[in-house]
Structures are given as C-alpha cells and as structure tokens.
Amino acid sequence: MxxxxxxxxxxxxxxxxxxxxxxxxxxxxxxxxxxxxxxxxxxxxxxxxxxxxxxxxxxxxxxxxxxxxxxxxxxxxxxxxxxxxxxxxxxxxxxxxxxxxxxxxxxxxxxxxxxxxxxxxxxxxxxxxxxxxxxxxxxxxxxxxxxxxxxxxxxxxxxxxxxxxxxxxxxxxxxxxxHIIKPNIHELERLVDKKLKDINEIAQEARTICNKGINIVLVSMGAKGMLCVSSKEEYWACPPPVEVQNTIGAGDSSVAGFVLALKEGKSLKDALAFAVAAGTATTTRPGTAVCLPEDVELIYKNVTFRDIA
Structure with missing residues (x-):
C-alpha cells in the first residue's frame, strides 16, 4: 500500500x-x-x-x-x-x-x-x-x-x-x-547553499547527498527534465516539447509516477522516464496535478536520455 x-x-x-x-x-x-x-x-x-x-x-x-x-x-x-x-x-x-x-x-x-x-x-x-x-x-x-x-x-x-x-x-x-528525496533545482540549491550552473554540478551535489545515506536523489529541472542519482546508477531524462498550461503539481505528479513505476517493478531508468512523463503531462492541463494516463503514455514514448558528463 x-x-x-x-x-x-x-x-x-x-x-x-x-x-x-x-x-x-x-x-x-x-x-x-x-x-x-x-x-x-x-x-x-x-x-x-x-x-x-x-x-x-x-x-x-x-x-x-x-x-x-x-x-x-x-x-x-x-x-x-x-x-x-x-x-x-x-x-x-x-x-x-x-x-x-x-x-x-x-x-x-x-x-x-x-x-x-x-x-x-x-x-x-x-x-x-x-x-x-x-x-x-x-x-x-x-x-x-x-x-x-x-x-x-x-x-x-x-x-x-x-x-x-x-x-x-x-x-x-x-x-x-x-530512502528517496525529490528536490527541484531551486530547492537543491537552497539545500546545498550555492548556485548550480550546469548538469555536472547538479549531479555532483546529488552524489554527495547519496553518499550521506540517501538511496535515490531525484532532481526536477522543469523543461530540462529530471536527474536521477543512486549509488550505482545515474540518468538524465528529458521530456519532449509541450505547450505548458500549468505548472502546479508537476513535481508531485513526477513523484507519483516514479513510485508507481517502482512499485510495478520497473527499472530505475524506466521509472525515471515515467516520472518525467507524468510531470510533463500535468503541465499540459489546467488545474492542480491534473495528470491523465493517456497523456502520460503518449509522452512516455517520447522521453529521451542525455549524457550527464
């Protein structure tokens, strides 16, 4: 449950x-x-x-x-x-x-x-x-x-x-x-008390947090996607371009997508892609965290991964 x-x-x-x-x-x-x-x-x-x-x-x-x-x-x-x-x-x-x-x-x-x-x-x-x-x-x-x-x-x-x-x-x-934390980029900067210029700096701070006993660090970065860092795996997933109507609840939708995917037995990489799809789907609908399965499935197919280094 x-x-x-x-x-x-x-x-x-x-x-x-x-x-x-x-x-x-x-x-x-x-x-x-x-x-x-x-x-x-x-x-x-x-x-x-x-x-x-x-x-x-x-x-x-x-x-x-x-x-x-x-x-x-x-x-x-x-x-x-x-x-x-x-x-x-x-x-x-x-x-x-x-x-x-x-x-x-x-x-x-x-x-x-x-x-x-x-x-x-x-x-x-x-x-x-x-x-x-x-x-x-x-x-x-x-x-x-x-x-x-x-x-x-x-x-x-x-x-x-x-x-x-x-x-x-x-x-x-x-x-x-x-076990898992999910700051957005601004929250991560407040957590580490400094501005983070690029994906390498973001990933390094996430690794530092993992080394302190956190299993998984997810960092949401808006249209730039989401970073996932664990002790053994690191991924950067990016959403396809969409017309944004709303941003309220997008990060929460990502959390829901990530946990749901993990609970269903998906790999960490696939769970991250599903999290990005869920958060992005929410931005395409007016209202608070209006995340529809049909939107998520369509976006999920078009999530791409980029190299961190």
Whole structure:
C-alpha cells in the first residue's frame, strides 16, 4: 500500500482573467477549486492510474470537509487526522493574455502537539505500508524536527520513505535518511547553499547527498527534465516539447509516477522516464496535478536520455 502524508494541505482556488489590470476591477472568466497540497497531489495522480493509496495528514473546519469531499469524488481514499482550525485556501491567478500564473499560498492552521502524536500513532499502526510519501510545508507551530519523527516512524514500520520538502525542513529531515528525496533545482540549491550552473554540478551535489545515506536523489529541472542519482546508477531524462498550461503539481505528479513505476517493478531508468512523463503531462492541463494516463503514455514514448558528463 502507498500512503501519502500532507501536514499542511489546502484548497487550491484557481482563477482565470483575460488580462490583469492593476488598480482596476477585473472580471473573472473562469474559476475552479481543487484539493491541493504536495502529498495530496501525489494521491490524486496515483488514483488516476488506479493505484490503491491512502491520503493522511491534517484537515479541519468546513474547508477541510470540502477538501476531503473533493478527494473522495476523485477516487482518493482518505484517513485524515482532524484538527480544530480551518484548512487553508490558496489562490492561483491565471492571466490568459500573458499566460502567466501567480500563486498566493496561505500560511495555514496551527496544529497542536496532541494532533502530532495522533498522526504518529496512526502511522505506527498502518496496514502493509510499502511506500510512505512525506511532502509539503510544515503547519504553523510545527518544527522541522517533526519530519525526523515521521521519517523514523515510517522506516520502523518497514516502509520505503519518499521525502519532498524545502528549506530548513529538508536539511533537518535528511538526517533521518529517507530512502528517496525529490528536490527541484531551486530547492537543491537552497539545500546545498550555492548556485548550480550546469548538469555536472547538479549531479555532483546529488552524489554527495547519496553518499550521506540517501538511496535515490531525484532532481526536477522543469523543461530540462529530471536527474536521477543512486549509488550505482545515474540518468538524465528529458521530456519532449509541450505547450505548458500549468505548472502546479508537476513535481508531485513526477513523484507519483516514479513510485508507481517502482512499485510495478520497473527499472530505475524506466521509472525515471515515467516520472518525467507524468510531470510533463500535468503541465499540459489546467488545474492542480491534473495528470491523465493517456497523456502520460503518449509522452512516455517520447522521453529521451542525455549524457550527464
């Protein structure tokens, strides 16, 4: 069984306008709401492929109920930990003229210490945890060390742990040695505290992280594809050119594709190609992590590999 853990989920409200005019009234031409949050995005993509998975994390209030209801309608099984505060709502503004996308991410609710321990106890009693994907930002009042407890507990129950977050939380969480991490290029630069000029520098930093006890490092690089480094194998996969409509959830879709491929017994190289296809497919559709199997299969056939050195 695959489980996803999202500590700070959100309702993503997407708004489309023809041409944003500042200091004036702007008419909304279209709007939509999606259940969001990095782990939740992964669960939605897995569900699209018919992969059995359960979404875990914190939800609360009417917005939390709406989020869970939307996930249920998307075919995602949920077993959330309920808190007293409202789940956050993010605003995503799309300008049709410039094809630009502006994100307004809410801070989110404060999570109490007792809520944290309820989630830990839940993970200690999960049935058949093969993969546990821990991703996203921390809620108000939760310190990065909680990721250590989550990772340690997930490893103790025998799961392969996939970790995807940013900043200090990533740095702290790495000390618990999750099996797989998936920073994007900007997150990797923050992790290593320096700018990375080319694929060789990116690969070298990924190797350094692997040498510290991380089994697989995936680095997403947008249109330049994705790098995969393990102790024995290294690959750089690139997507075919596509018309990008949206970037929200592309990295999470890649995580879902990678884990699904590994679970199905694909090689590391094929899993990387499937991850690139899933992330790229998401960029071709409006909405949050809208990743359709037919799009992925078409793109997967056209993923290419390049030499790192």
């Amino acid at each position: 695959i489980y996803t853990v999202t500590l700070n989920p959100a309702l993503d409200r997407q708004i489309w306008v023809e041409d944003i005019k500042y200091d004036e009234s702007n008419r909304i031409i279209k709007e939509a709401t999606y259940a969001g949050g990095k782990g939740i995005d992964v669960s939605r993509v897995l569900a699209n492929f018919g992969a059995d998975n359960v979404a875990l994390g914190f939800v609360g209030g009417f917005s939390g109920e709406e989020l869970e209801g939307r996930l249920l309608n998307d075919g995602v099984r949920c077993n959330f930990t309920y808190i007293s505060a409202n789940t956050r709502t993010n605003i995503i503004l799309n300008d049709e003229k410039t094809k630009s996308q502006t994100l307004f991410n809410a801070i989110g609710p404060e999570v109490q210490p007792q809520d944290l321990m309820r989630l830990i106890k839940q993970i200690q009693n999960l049935p058949n945890p093969e993969y546990i994907i821990i991703s996203g930002s921390l809620p108000v009042g939760v310190q990065p060390a909680f990721y250590n407890k989550l990772i340690d507990t997930s490893k103790e129950v025998g799961a392969i742990v996939v970790f995807d977050t940013d900043g200090r939380a990533m740095k702290v969480g790495l000390s618990s040695k999750p």
